Amino acid sequence: MTGSTIDPHFRSASDLLDLDDEFSAAERAVRDTVREFVGRSIRPRIAEWFETATFPVEIVPEIAELGLLGMHLDGYGCAGRSAVEYGLAMQELEAGDSGIRTFVSVQGSLAMTAIRRHGSEEQRQEWLPRMARGEAIGCFGLTEPTAGSDPASMRTTARLEGGEWVLEGAKRWIGLASIADVAIIWARADEGVRGFVVPTSTPGFRATPIGQKLSMRASIQCDIELCDVRLPETAVLPGAIGLKGPFSCLNEARYGIAWGAVGAARDCFDETLAYALERQQFGRPLAGFQLTQQKLVDWALEIQKAQLLALHLGRRKDAGALEPHMISAAKLNNTRIAIEIAREARAVLGGNGITLDHSPLRHANNLESVRTYEGTDEVHTLVLGQHITGIPAFRG
Secondary structure, three states: OOOOOOOOOOOOOOOOOOHHHHOOHHHHHHHHHHHHHHHHHHOOOHHHHHHHOOOOHHHHHHHHHOOOOOOOOOOOOOOOOOHHHHHHHHHHHHHHOHHHHHHHHHHHHHHHHHHHHHOOHHHHHHHHHHHHOOOOOEEEEOOEOOEOOOHHHOOOEEEEEOOEEEEEEEEEEEEOHHHOOEEEEEEEEOOEEEEEEEEOOOOOEEEEEOOOOOOOOOOOEEEEEEEEEEEEHHHEEEEEEOOHHHHHHHHHHHHHHHHHHHHHHHHHHHHHHHHHHHOEEOOEEHHHOHHHHHHHHHHHHHHHHHHHHHHHHHHHHHOOOOOHHHHHHHHHHHHHHHHHHHHHHHHHOHHHHHOOOOOHHHHHHHHHHHOOOOOOHHHHHHHHHHHHHOOOOOOO
8 A cells, every 4th residue: 555545444454353443533533634644645655755765854744733743742732632542643653654653753752751741841831832833853862872772871971060061972873863953862960860951053963864774764863973062051851860761751652662563563464465365376366375364364463462452551551550561561562563564464465575665564674673762672571571570680
């Protein structure tokens, strides 16, 4: 279905258990609105954007008009949608492409959440309304060239000097940084890790897009250099001291990823099923062969389980009962099954599957990044291992 639109009320054949009925009318309305947008504005051009490594900044106003930027936040022009509605939106965006969902996640779940949850009232008033309208783009600088899974080893520093904060250091794999108006930068200060609201026009701030990527090509990731970046004392996020601050934002993004991966897997299923029903080999459609049907059944079962897991998280989140290890379980499981489905779907498509006429290999390439950022498979495995045993195994 790459390059074509789909009926927003379409029910995938992978929905073996009629899980669609588990969503309220309001939740389905959000889903269908985003699905229609993806079909109209993303699918027809995503192959071109992926091939040319272009992030389509021209669609940002429409994404904002749909209320998707910071949609899970209250006030300051944000939509205040439920966790399940937010999850469904991420699911539909990633069915289009992981890079588009990543833009919404970086803007809303990371940058806007950091300001909303940890910022001062002045910081919220200055940035959140503009970010919700898509008039200002944000990025979130935590990962460093030598500190990915171990952010506690970050080398970026912040020191108070003459009534100013001075930031020095480097960040890597920072989404949107080269087009951002504001960066949330995490740095080591005397009292611990602190977050800073950094206008990207500040002297000494430089963002350089990372090129030659094999994944997330319709998205922007950057290196950031911070050289004698001077900020007023009010630039610090007053509500965040230590790594709990950035981790709380990462959990918001991880939650969205758990839903997004379902969308990518479902899109691979739907695309491959349509192809297998049409493609004739040995006098019959590919879908008529037992091995093909086994694959389709296995994929549908995994998608259903992943959808149930995402929905369970969403209901708990809306009830205020979601715990971090649960997010790790869903992020680990759902990205794992999504990438396996994408790879196997490409195989069913045969040689045609290596072109951008079809979505599975594009999804598989993107999912290599999705399973890496916001915590690798290994990190989430250890989070769950610690929860089960009570023993942290991250070191030693």
